[in-house]
Amino acid sequence: MNRRFWVYIEQEDGKAHQVSWELLGVARRLADEIKDELEKTGDTALVEGVLVGHQMDEVAREALHFGADNVYVVDDPAAKHYLNKPYTEVLTHLVKKHQPEVMLVGATTLGRDLAGAVATSVGTGLTADTTHLAMGSPKEGQPKLLMATRPAFGGNVIATILCRNHRPQMATVRPRVFPMPSRLAEAKSNIIHEDITITPDMVNAEIVEIITKKGSDVKVDYADVIVAGGRGLGNAKGFELLQQLATELGGVVGASRACVDAHWISYDHQVGQTGKTVRPKLYIAAGISGAIQHKVGMQESDFILAINRDPNAPIFEIASMGIVGDLYEVIPSMINQIRALKEAQHVH
Amino acid sequence: MFHALVSIKQVPDTTNIRIDPETNNLIRQGVPTILNPYDAHAVAAAVEWKRKLNGKVTIITMGPPAAITSLRECIEMGADRAILISDRAFAGADTWATSYVLTEVIQAVHKEDPLDLIFFGKQAIDGDTAQVGPGVAVRLDLPVVTYAVKIHEVNTAEKFVVIERKTESRNEVIKAKLPAVMTCEKEIADIPYASLPDLVYSLRYEPEVWTTEGPITFDPAQLGLKGSPTTVFRTGTPEKHKAGEVLKTAETGVDVAVKTAFDKILEVEGVASMLGVQR
Numbered sequence: 001m002n003r004r005f006w007v008y009i010e011q012e013d014g015k016a017h018q019v020s021w022e023l024l025g026v027a028r029r030l031a032d033e034i035k036d037e038l039e040k041t042g043d044t045a046l047v048e049g050v051l052v053g054h055q056m057d058e059v060a061r062e063a064l065h066f067g068a069d070n071v072y073v074v075d076d077p078a079a080k081h082y083l084n085k086p087y088t089e090v091l092t093h094l095v096k097k098h099q100p101e102v103m104l105v106g107a108t109t110l111g112r113d114l115a116g117a118v119a120t121s122v123g124t125g126l127t128a129d130t131t132h133l134a135m136g137s138p139k140e141g142q143p144k145l146l147m148a149t150r151p152a153f154g155g156n157v158i159a160t161i162l163c164r165n166h167r168p169q170m171a172t173v174r175p176r177v178f179p180m181p182s183r184l185a186e187a188k189s190n191i192i193h194e195d196i197t198i199t200p201d202m203v204n205a206e207i208v209e210i211i212t213k214k215g216s217d218v219k220v221d222y223a224d225v226i227v228a229g230g231r232g233l234g235n236a237k238g239f240e241l242l243q244q245l246a247t248e249l250g251g252v253v254g255a256s257r258a259c260v261d262a263h264w265i266s267y268d269h270q271v272g273q274t275g276k277t278v279r280p281k282l283y284i285a286a287g288i289s290g291a292i293q294h295k296v297g298m299q300e301s302d303f304i305l306a307i308n309r310d311p312n313a314p315i316f317e318i319a320s321m322g323i324v325g326d327l328y329e330v331i332p333s334m335i336n337q338i339r340a341l342k343e344a345q346h347v348h
Numbered sequence: 349m350f351h352a353l354v355s356i357k358q359v360p361d362t363t364n365i366r367i368d369p370e371t372n373n374l375i376r377q378g379v380p381t382i383l384n385p386y387d388a389h390a391v392a393a394a395v396e397w398k399r400k401l402n403g404k405v406t407i408i409t410m411g412p413p414a415a416i417t418s419l420r421e422c423i424e425m426g427a428d429r430a431i432l433i434s435d436r437a438f439a440g441a442d443t444w445a446t447s448y449v450l451t452e453v454i455q456a457v458h459k460e461d462p463l464d465l466i467f468f469g470k471q472a473i474d475g476d477t478a479q480v481g482p483g484v485a486v487r488l489d490l491p492v493v494t495y496a497v498k499i500h501e502v503n504t505a506e507k508f509v510v511i512e513r514k515t516e517s518r519n520e521v522i523k524a525k526l527p528a529v530m531t532c533e534k535e536i537a538d539i540p541y542a543s544l545p546d547l548v549y550s551l552r553y554e555p556e557v558w559t560t561e562g563p564i565t566f567d568p569a570q571l572g573l574k575g576s577p578t579t580v581f582r583t584g585t586p587e588k589h590k591a592g593e594v595l596k597t598a599e600t601g602v603d604v605a606v607k608t609a610f611d612k613i614l615e616v617e618g619v620a621s622m623l624g625v626q627r
């Protein structure tokens with residue numbers, strides 16, 4: 001028997017969303033976590049991607065490079081753009097046909113729209129916005145289940161959720177909660193074209209216009225360096241200073257919600273529970289107190305430098321290094337020192 | 349006549365949640381409850397269109413009797429009818445079991461008085477799942493537009509609606525057949541000030557209460573904890589990260605503190621090469 005771990009490969013305009021690759025990495029780890037059970041039963045675990053769209057073979061091949069054993073592809077001109085009902089019907093059909101044990105979907109706007117609908121139409125449970133996933137036995141000796149852990153009550157509590165009697169066990173995961181797996185140079189060549197067409201009765205809505213937002217190309221969620229500012233900046237102008245440091249470090253500017261609420265900076269920059277989850281190599285938090293809703297969005301960063309006047313600010317509890325001081329003294333010094341460092345090494 | 353239904357939830361105000369530092373337990377006592385903020389904006393939008401099209405707005409919620417205060421708040425905003433769906437048998441419902449109950453009620457309301465638009469909030473701030481709206485839409489087999497920011501047009505004669513929704517990278521304008529389901533962002537409408545007649549009406553308004561006894565019947569196997577595919581296995585408090593060294597500029601001076609920080613930062617794997625400097 002095959003035990004299938006599925007990942008929904010999300011695409012918009014023919015481009016894959018990076019969270020899909022992150023989830024393939026998670027699915028591989030989950031499949032490895034049931035090795036002991038496989039040895040006993042002789043079953044095989046498969047990590048598989050599911051992809052819906054039009055002319056998506058290149059994306060499908062990428063999925064194989066990120067570790068999928070198989071990729072199921074539904075190719076139809078009518079599926080070029082995501083729409084809830086046709087996508088839900090196609091996925092429901094595939095789930096019923098192949099009976100995956102686990103199905104992971106990115107907790108993006110599109111993924112959440114889809115996952116809730118698929119779970120309902122298949123008749124199974126769905127855990128939203130999970131931050132930790134593992135295969136484990138609820139009681140010793142029992143078969144392993146997906147243990148899906150998620151924050152609740154604004155991040156103050158974490159809860160582990162099980163879906164005992166329905167399959168697949170579904171979960172959505174936010175981008176950047178899990179690291180990117182490494183890309184394999186060699187890929188399998190198992191693209192399976194599923195012969196499903198989208199019939200007119202599956203279409204109950206249409207996209208009549210697409211409005212591309214201007215200026216929304218700040219990709220905080222995928223930046224390697226983030227210089228984030230909080231209310232401690234005192235005003236909107238403070239972000240110009242942070243931007244200077246971010247530019248020197250090749251990074252982008254992030255913000256706490258307090259600054260977004262004060263209209264000092266746009267929502268695209270917000271990090272936290274109701275903003276972006278980030279996982280940069282370096283996160284600099286300047287004038288941010290470190291409320292739980294902010295921390296849940298950035299605590300997985302590799303290195304956190306906190307700068308705050310208040311030695312008791314909660315941000316110091318999770319900082320890899322802290323500087324107690326005035327950010328208006330510390331940040332300019334950082335800009336000078338990094339410039340001097342580059343100058344000394346003739347890097348431009 | 350235009351008929352809209354809004355499904356609302358009363359939620360604990362998560363801004364005010366505190367953790368007992370000794371026991372690490374949630375302090376539930378004294379946490380105020382509010383109308384879920386996204387739902388309030390959904391009600392505002394429904395009322396706005398009822399006024400434009402001379403229609404009617406029905407509010408439903410599944411929850412404890414205390415949720416009546418949130419229903420009254422919706423009446424105050426201009427809704428016409430409110431139904432509290434309340435029964436011990438519903439307790440412990442996950443989003444699947446919740447969407448079952450709401451679907452049955454919406455169908456009953458629709459039979460009495462056909463619906464055009466069914467509004468949900470984007471998500472409830474206590475669980476943040478955003479699953480109930482799409483779940484109900486699937487059960488009703490109706491079009492769903494999530495993350496709606498603007499209603500461009502409601503055409504009850506030709507039975508379609510044009511709604512703008514927000515995705516991560518762009519906005520999409522979607523035309524869907526009526527009746528349709530939508531889940532709302534805050535931008536969908538501003539919360540209006542209550543008019544005096546609505547205020548007076550709300551004070552005396554008694555919401556209808558629907559239970560497992562009637563006026564409609566539910567399949568007991570689909571209700572509450574028993575009808576929920578997901579169960580909470582355990583709860584805990586988030587792991588605390590280890591804190592690193594903290595320097596005070598008052599003691600070390602600014603430049604020394606910054607220099608120490610850079611030395612550490614450049615030790616982080618990949619950072620030095622990323623910045624194009626050598627350690």
Ligand SMILES: Cc1cc2nc3c(=O)[nH]c(=O)nc-3n(C[C@H](O)[C@H](O)[C@H](O)COP(=O)(O)OP(=O)(O)OC[C@H]3O[C@@H](n4cnc5c(N)ncnc54)[C@H](O)[C@@H]3O)c2cc1C
Pocket residue numbers: 154229230231232233255256257258259270271272273274275276286287288289290291292293294297307308309310313325326327328362363473
């Ligand atoms: C449902 C919900 C969702 C939320 N979602 C988010 C979210 O996604 N993201 C988010 O960030 N917040 C979120 N919040 C808000 C969060 O609770 C905090 O209110 C917010 O993060 C505080 O922002 P802040 O740290 O910038 O401001 P403050 O808490 O006011 O902190 C300012 C800090 O700056 C320091 N400071 C002042 N001047 C200086 C100076 N010159 N130099 C150095 N330090 C200085 C002060 O000591 C203080 O610690 C949410 C809240 C709720 C209820």
Ligand SMILES: Nc1ncnc2c1ncn2[C@@H]1O[C@H](COP(=O)(O)O)[C@@H](O)[C@H]1O
Pocket residue numbers: 355356357384386387408409410411443446450467468469470471472473475476477478479480481
């Ligand atoms: N118990 C409930 N009764 C009525 N509506 C609800 C209930 N729970 C959730 N909703 C609706 O579903 C939306 C999304 O909730 P959720 O899926 O829990 O994030 C909310 O904004 C409400 O509109």
